[in-house]
Amino acid sequence: MPSAAAAAAWLGGLALLAAAGPAARPAAPAGGPPLQACPREVGQKSARASSASTKVELTFQNQTPVPLEIVWIDTRGAEKVTNENLPPGKSAVQSSFVGHVFAAREPKSRTLVKVVRASEEDAQAGRPAIVIPVCKGLLESVKAVAPPRRPDQSRWKEFEQLARDHGSPCVGHSKEWSCVRRVTEAEVKQRDPALYGFSADETGSGNPYKRGATADHVWMSQQRYIVNVTNQESNQAPLGFLPLSNVPGSTVTDYEGGYLKMHMTDKMKSLLYPWYQERLRDSVRKHDPIPGFFTNSHKVAMDKIEITRFPAVYNGLVQEMKQVLEWWTNQTLQHTTTFGLRVYRRGSMLINHLDRKDTHVASAVIQVGARADVGWPLEVIHPHKTGLAEVYLQPGEMVLYEGARVVHGRPMRFQGEEFGNIFSHFKPVDWNGPTDWENPYFRLERDKLRYSDLEL
Numbered sequence: 001m002p003s004a005a006a007a008a009a010w011l012g013g014l015a016l017l018a019a020a021g022p023a024a025r026p027a028a029p030a031g032g033p034p035l036q037a038c039p040r041e042v043g044q045k046s047a048r049a050s051s052a053s054t055k056v057e058l059t060f061q062n063q064t065p066v067p068l069e070i071v072w073i074d075t076r077g078a079e080k081v082t083n084e085n086l087p088p089g090k091s092a093v094q095s096s097f098v099g100h101v102f103a104a105r106e107p108k109s110r111t112l113v114k115v116v117r118a119s120e121e122d123a124q125a126g127r128p129a130i131v132i133p134v135c136k137g138l139l140e141s142v143k144a145v146a147p148p149r150r151p152d153q154s155r156w157k158e159f160e161q162l163a164r165d166h167g168s169p170c171v172g173h174s175k176e177w178s179c180v181r182r183v184t185e186a187e188v189k190q191r192d193p194a195l196y197g198f199s200a201d202e203t204g205s206g207n208p209y210k211r212g213a214t215a216d217h218v219w220m221s222q223q224r225y226i227v228n229v230t231n232q233e234s235n236q237a238p239l240g241f242l243p244l245s246n247v248p249g250s251t252v253t254d255y256e257g258g259y260l261k262m263h264m265t266d267k268m269k270s271l272l273y274p275w276y277q278e279r280l281r282d283s284v285r286k287h288d289p290i291p292g293f294f295t296n297s298h299k300v301a302m303d304k305i306e307i308t309r310f311p312a313v314y315n316g317l318v319q320e321m322k323q324v325l326e327w328w329t330n331q332t333l334q335h336t337t338t339f340g341l342r343v344y345r346r347g348s349m350l351i352n353h354l355d356r357k358d359t360h361v362a363s364a365v366i367q368v369g370a371r372a373d374v375g376w377p378l379e380v381i382h383p384h385k386t387g388l389a390e391v392y393l394q395p396g397e398m399v400l401y402e403g404a405r406v407v408h409g410r411p412m413r414f415q416g417e418e419f420g421n422i423f424s425h426f427k428p429v430d431w432n433g434p435t436d437w438e439n440p441y442f443r444l445e446r447d448k449l450r451y452s453d454l455e456l
Contacts, residue, residue, distance in 0.1 A: 038135035039103075039112045045077045047099030054098040056122040059129040061091045062104075066142055068132060069107040070094065079103065091129055098123060104132045108430065109141035151326035159327045163262035170392065174375030175416075177392035180261055181377070188388060196411050197351065198296060207293045214411035215352035216294060222357045223383050225434030226405035229329040229362050230258060259380050259401040259408075260328060261391050264366065269396060271316045276341070276368050276420065279305045287342060294409075296349045303343040307422060314338065317366075321424040325362045328400050333362055333426040340422035341368055344376075348419070350410040352379055355403030358433035360425040363403040367393035372416030381407040383439075395420075405439075 060083075062068050070083035070092065084107070086092050094102065096118050104114040114132045121127065170179035197214040198207070208218060264272070287302035295302075307314050318338050326333050336359035355363065365378060377390035378399055383406065391399050401408055403425065 035134060035136040038137045039115050041112060042115075043077055044073050044101045044103070044115060044117070046073055046075050046101045054120060054123050056096055056098055056118045058094045058096060058102065058116065058118060058122055059091055059127075060086060060094065060102075060104065060116075061129040061131050062086045062088055063131055064088060064106075064113065064134045064138060066106055066138075068104045068113060071103050071105060072096070073101040073103060106138060106142055109144060111138050111141040113138060151330065151332055152323065153327075155323060156327050158265070159262070159324055162265065163260055166261050174392070175370075175372045176394070177375045178261075178394045178397060179392050181390040181392065183379075183388040183390055185387075195413055197349065199299075202296045202299045205298075207298075209293060209351065213351060215407070215409065216354070219354055220407075222434060223354060223405060223407070224438050226357060226361070226402070226439060227428070227431065227434075228258075228405070228439065229331065229402060229428060230260075258382050258385075258406040259389075259391065259399055261393065261397065261399050262324075264396050264398055265320055265324065268317060268320050268366070271313050271320075272366075272368055272422075273396075275310070275313055276305075279310075279341075280369075283309070284343065294351055294353050296347070300345065300347040300349070302345055302348060305341040305343065305420075307339070307341055317422070318424065321364055321366075322426065325364065325400060325424075325426050329362050329428075332429055334429045336360070336425045336427055338422065338424040340366075340420075342421050342423070343369075344410075344414050344419040344421070346414060346416060348410075348414040349412070352381060352407050352409035352411055354405070354407060355425070357404045358431070359427055360403040361405070361427040361431055362400070363423065363425045364398050364400050365393075366398040366422040366424065367395055367420075368422060369395050369418060369420035370416065371418040372414070374415050376410060376412065376414050376416065376419055379407075379409055379411060383407070 060070055065088050067088065068086045069081055070086055071079040072082050072094075073079055082094055082102070083092050086104070096102070098118050098120055101115065101117045103112060103116070105112055113135055114130070116130055165178070166180065168179050170177045170181045193212050197212045198209055200211045203209065203211050209216075283305045284303045285306065287297060287304040289298040307317070318335055321338070322333060322335060370376075375392045377392045378401075380389045380391060380401065382389075393399060
């Protein structure tokens with residue numbers, strides 16, 4: 001992930017381009033040939049190195065006005081960053097072998113600027129530097145990914161009102177609850193194991209989880225590398241992966257908890273009702289088993305209503321969720337996926353887990369329908385807050401959450417006939433997944449309630 005210095009250099013280069021205008025842009029010498037087109041994505045692969053391979057040292061010289069990223073392309077065609085920030089006008093030396101392929105990219109737009117395959121000639125002493133010039137289309141691509149606009153704030157007071165009862169108490173029968181309930185360590189230990197996690201007949205046959213397991217143990221390591229998007233702590237992340245509205249000293253949302261329960265907007269309700277009741281009559285299909293064994297759908301059947309088959313509902317919902325989540329995170333977001341409607345049936349269960357680290361950074365579970373015997377909460381375990389929370393929703397409500405960073409799930413087996421959810425996911429516009437940057441606020445050890453206590 002680019003450092004703050006790398007991001008500042010990129011922004012500085014962009015600012016110079018914008019301020020100076022066309023006359024300042026690098027171009028071909030007067031009377032000379034026009035700029036060459038940027039290379040095409042051609043699926044290059046490096047030759048496999050052997051013990052007899054000739055070693056080379058390549059010198060890359062950046063003659064563009066923006067920082068570049070140098071990547072090595074391995075024998076399978078995958079790119080691995082070797083230099084995350086080669087500033088304009090600077091050079092960098094890379095040791096490698098003959099036959100290995102390197103590429104230079106503009107890191108924000110991912111524009112391919114240069115592709116080089118190391119040759120025998122590159123092994124000779126005094127070999128000149130590999131010049132990386134401006135290619136046709138580079139500057140336009142850079143301008144296209146300029147720091148995003150500030151989110152539209154015209155509806156923020158409306159959204160704040162919809163979240164006003166986030167802290168309401170849990171009263172009455174649990175199937176009628178609309179609240180967030182804190183759960184103690186003692187209460188977790190007193191749970192009936194028959195109501196939580198995988199049953200014996202749901203294990204085996206490729207399922208990596210044992211009987212009674214209530215949480216994933218395979219992908220949890222990503223948690224410490226995920227950026228915050230809902231609080232001031234997010235300012236500790238590299239500047240290059242946050243919009244300018246979230247630089248230190250700016251105002252960000254007050255909802256620091258990593259999740260927020262709220263009501264749907266009126267527009268969402270008008271899209272989903274009576275659409276949901278009508279589609280229950282004519283559009284329910286069997287849900288395929290969900291890969292990865294985060295659910296027991298390979299044994300307990302679920303249904304679905306494919307929302308993408310209804311473009312007016314789908315597109316309207318995505319637009320609403322974008323505005324809501326941009327209010328919650330106070331930054332411009334990019335939509336990655338919205339799917340469902342998923343209809344859970346009696347006995348369904350979803351272990352506590354983390355979502356995809358590259359695409360599911362700011363998300364929502366939208367509660368559309370329910371016929372339940374008892375409340376079926378979404379469990380939330382914050383990475384650096386003590387305890388466990390159960391979020392209870394009624395139809396017409398939703399929970400916003402940081403899915404790639406905050407552990408969540410429904411490990412209690414559903415007791416009821418129908419539970420309809422839609423899932424909508426977004427990410428910051430500059431976020432493409434973590435590298436080696438570590439969130440400084442991550443806490444592996446909780447003060448009182450640790451993963452081990454919860455049998456995670």
